Amino acid sequence: MSAAEITGLGVVALAEKVQRGELRAVEVAQAFLDRIAHLDAGVGAFLHVDGEGALAHAAGVDRLAPEARRALPLAGVPVAIKDNLCTRGVPTTCASKILAGWVPPYDAHAVERLRAAGATLVGKTNMDEFAMGSSNENSAFWPVRNPWDRTRAPGGSSGGSAAATAAAFAAASLGSDTGGSVRQPGAFCGVAAIKPTYGRISRYGLIAFASSLDQIGPFARTTRDAARVLGVIAGHDPRDATSVAREVPDYEAECGQPLAGMRIGVVREALGEGVEPAVRAAIEAALEVYRALGCAIVDVALPHAHHAVATYYLIAPAECSSNLARFDGMRFGLRSPGADLAETYGRTRAEGFGPEVKRRIMLGTYALSAGYYDAFYVKAQKARTLIARDYDAAFATCDAVLTPTSPTVAFALGEKTSDPLAMYLADIFTLPPSLAGLPAANVACGFSPEGLPIGLQLVTRAFDEPGLVRLADGYERASGFAGRRPADPAKGKG
Amino acid sequence: MSTTESVPPDAETITAAQVRHVAKLARLALSEPELETMRVQLSRILGHVASLDALDVADVPPTSHAVPLDAALREDVVRDSLPRRELLAAAPATEAGAFAVPKVLEGDA
Numbered sequence: 001m002s003a004a005e006i007t008g009l010g011v012v013a014l015a016e017k018v019q020r021g022e023l024r025a026v027e028v029a030q031a032f033l034d035r036i037a038h039l040d041a042g043v044g045a046f047l048h049v050d051g052e053g054a055l056a057h058a059a060g061v062d063r064l065a066p067e068a069r070r071a072l073p074l075a076g077v078p079v080a081i082k083d084n085l086c087t088r089g090v091p092t093t094c095a096s097k098i099l100a101g102w103v104p105p106y107d108a109h110a111v112e113r114l115r116a117a118g119a120t121l122v123g124k125t126n127m128d129e130f131a132m133g134s135s136n137e138n139s140a141f142w143p144v145r146n147p148w149d150r151t152r153a154p155g156g157s158s159g160g161s162a163a164a165t166a167a168a169f170a171a172a173s174l175g176s177d178t179g180g181s182v183r184q185p186g187a188f189c190g191v192a193a194i195k196p197t198y199g200r201i202s203r204y205g206l207i208a209f210a211s212s213l214d215q216i217g218p219f220a221r222t223t224r225d226a227a228r229v230l231g232v233i234a235g236h237d238p239r240d241a242t243s244v245a246r247e248v249p250d251y252e253a254e255c256g257q258p259l260a261g262m263r264i265g266v267v268r269e270a271l272g273e274g275v276e277p278a279v280r281a282a283i284e285a286a287l288e289v290y291r292a293l294g295c296a297i298v299d300v301a302l303p304h305a306h307h308a309v310a311t312y313y314l315i316a317p318a319e320c321s322s323n324l325a326r327f328d329g330m331r332f333g334l335r336s337p338g339a340d341l342a343e344t345y346g347r348t349r350a351e352g353f354g355p356e357v358k359r360r361i362m363l364g365t366y367a368l369s370a371g372y373y374d375a376f377y378v379k380a381q382k383a384r385t386l387i388a389r390d391y392d393a394a395f396a397t398c399d400a401v402l403t404p405t406s407p408t409v410a411f412a413l414g415e416k417t418s419d420p421l422a423m424y425l426a427d428i429f430t431l432p433p434s435l436a437g438l439p440a441a442n443v444a445c446g447f448s449p450e451g452l453p454i455g456l457q458l459v460t461r462a463f464d465e466p467g468l469v470r471l472a473d474g475y476e477r478a479s480g481f482a483g484r485r486p487a488d489p490a491k492g493k494g
Numbered sequence: 495m496s497t498t499e500s501v502p503p504d505a506e507t508i509t510a511a512q513v514r515h516v517a518k519l520a521r522l523a524l525s526e527p528e529l530e531t532m533r534v535q536l537s538r539i540l541g542h543v544a545s546l547d548a549l550d551v552a553d554v555p556p557t558s559h560a561v562p563l564d565a566a567l568r569e570d571v572v573r574d575s576l577p578r579r580e581l582l583a584a585a586p587a588t589e590a591g592a593f594a595v596p597k598v599l600e601g602d603a
Contacts, residue, residue, distance in 0.1 A: 105580040198561045212559050241566040248592050303532055310543045321520060328521070335586035338523075341596045346523030358522055365520040366508070379546050381556030386549065388560055406598060421538050433591065436559025462561060 003031040011077050011171045011225035018076030025058035025076030029120045036169045042489035044144045045164040047083050048091050051125035058120045070117030080170035082161045083124040086205040095139040096129045098352025099333045108205025110216050110233040117232045122170050124190050125160030129354045131209045133157050134423050140357040147486040152410040155185030162189040165219040172220040172229045179312050180430025182217035184278050186442035187405035187455025192223045194359040196436035197462050199244035202237030210319035213434050221483045223472040227251035254470035260294030265398030267302050275407045282446035282454040289478050300394040304386040308431035314367050314380035321364030388436040395461050403429045405455035411446045433459040443472045444481040507537045
């Protein structure tokens, strides 16, 4: 099998071939590493490629007895990891100068699970600094280019992970999603992306941004492939007190199951003003596909969803301002010495953090400061209750709520960097399910006239990842949009 | 769920003194131009956030976590911690097997 054929395979196909001994894990790892070496300079998806570690782990998989290898659900499958997930012995920076060169002494829970399942971890992916952003332009190192059009943003904050999967630098990747950071780059890069229910995956070793919202989620070129990865990383972990002790169902078994009788809820306002015509047309066509598959399409209302941007941009910065207090230059990362302790703190943080991180720390500190706590933070928490109740009401009449993932296709690099609020407002569809803690997925559902991917978002009840996978996979099989790949970028710097 | 909400004209504004105070609380040594940019941007964002004032939330309980959580209890067992050497390897400064930090308290205490 040629290297090009190997890197064209998805998660399930690669695992099967390595399990059966038809491909060696080392040969698979080398094919993907070569592809990264030749082509990533034009995309910028990786901050660190761990060739040595990847080949050593793959060799270990190859040395296993055949029956032990067959038991590994991700045998030899190359996976890329967002750079806010700790990887033992491999640099982890959150794309921030404050953590440049930091090498964690432990693995995140999700990373441990991937290694134990036989996955080959090829490297750490670029992101918006500390996962704050929607375009990946907030990386302190370099922006990621969208593999479908390298003048466009890949989305964010998990832009490197989404681009790595779209460009077949890995068969799958992990991102983290606080307000849409897995789903929106999934939509911009045309790949399947799942944000599970809050608590479904342990956050141990995920460097915290907003602790009541952060969730890890997988990217792959199809939902079935993403479901395989989700099954590996989901489950209880006592090291994360918010991790839920609940059985992990067989997500992959939902793939190929009939959708007849399932009810899709549509929010009419989500197809109105502000949504790009090509996106609206693709969503309407997708509803026809669901109808043809035997689903009922019902109208639902989310009357408080338009408050999600205001709610989120109080809660997330408040939590971020508290979480990022730990970056003080004392125990790890950058230290910029001043005349005394306070000056050292101030200089370290001013030099180490980029503009968006500073903006959110400032916003959060303000919202939590004396005299403003009730007016801003508590009020936002109450609005959060109303947004969550909207979904409870909607799920009385439907099994999933369908909206666009993003109101637009991938925007141009540089287009929104001067206006933070405009960037925040583009998160309108991904924020409500995040605030409600619900599982949500991006599914590729078409292309704009200029050839850019369009994604639809499905949201289901808490812990109904099985329903989410069934609906996403069923649509993919019927529509044929998933798994399409962009042309290879030209070699060299873009 | 409209995507075209604009900032109301009577947007909540934040003063230069407030921005300076918040930067101090946040331990961020911002330059004068950074403080001014921050004042303009925060005012604009807070103007949008003020749209929540339209909500009647007097009788609504706040949500801190979307998924109900019980206190997570576990057996109190002794486990190994990470090796000190590995943890100190990432520190900006160490001394005698400990993190070395600037003086916190004045005097000889």
